[in-house]
Amino acid sequence: MTGQTAKIESRCGSCEGTLVRQVNQFIDNGQLCWDAEVACESCGTGWCEQFGSGETPEDIRSALLAEHGPSRLCVVGPVPNLVSVLKVLREVWEVPIPQARELADKLTDTGLVGTLAEMEFLHTRLRSRGVAAEVRSDAGPEGEQIPS
Ligand SMILES: [Zn+2]
Incomplete structure (x- = not known):
């Protein structure tokens, strides 16, 4: 499977720990798919933020481009x-x-x-x-x- 992942860190609202937003873009079943999930390294708070296929939200694209280059x-x-x-x-x-x-x-x-x-x-x-x-x-x- 071809895909890329980027991680963006911020501060957790519950415990002040490091909240990591992981964005992914990958090819699955012949579709271009993307998703974003958030997880706190300290308190375990986490959720799937959004996902979809086709046109990828610009913030996800720019995070991937910033981390991996075009x-x-x-x-x-x-x-x-x-x-x-x-x-x-x-x-x-x-x-x-x-x-x-x-x-x-x-x-x-x-x-x-x-x-x-x-x-x-x-x-x-x-x-x-x-x-x-x-x-x-x-x-x-x-x-x-x-x-x-
Ligand atoms: Zn936390």
């Missing part, structure tokens, strides 16, 4: 069928066609950047439609700029 997905070699790429992009992000085209351009040029789970998810979907791509860590030694 990953980059690039289509390798010539694109056999641009329509397949557009289809996958629209399925994954439910974006309108013009935006899917922009994403497809990036994907076949410099690559798309996101969390590891997001890029692996897209990678799997592209592969199932016969589009070869590769995921790499974007935190290269050359300190490449992260496009916003």
Whole structure:
């Protein structure tokens, strides 16, 4: 299972101990899923905060990106069928066609950047439609700029 976890610490409201909020993003059953849970290391207070699939809340994404750095997905070699790429992009992000085209351009040029789970998810979907791509860590030694 491909996934990433990040932990954010804060102060527990019950015992003043360290409250750890753990956020996860992972691929399960062909779905991109996420969840967040909170637990206190001292008094054991804990609860599942939220969970879901598909579009991940921005605070979870930014925590994962801050902890692990972004990953980059690039289509390798010539694109056999641009329509397949557009289809996958629209399925994954439910974006309108013009935006899917922009994403497809990036994907076949410099690559798309996101969390590891997001890029692996897209990678799997592209592969199932016969589009070869590769995921790499974007935190290269050359300190490449992260496009916003
Ligand atoms: Zn506590």
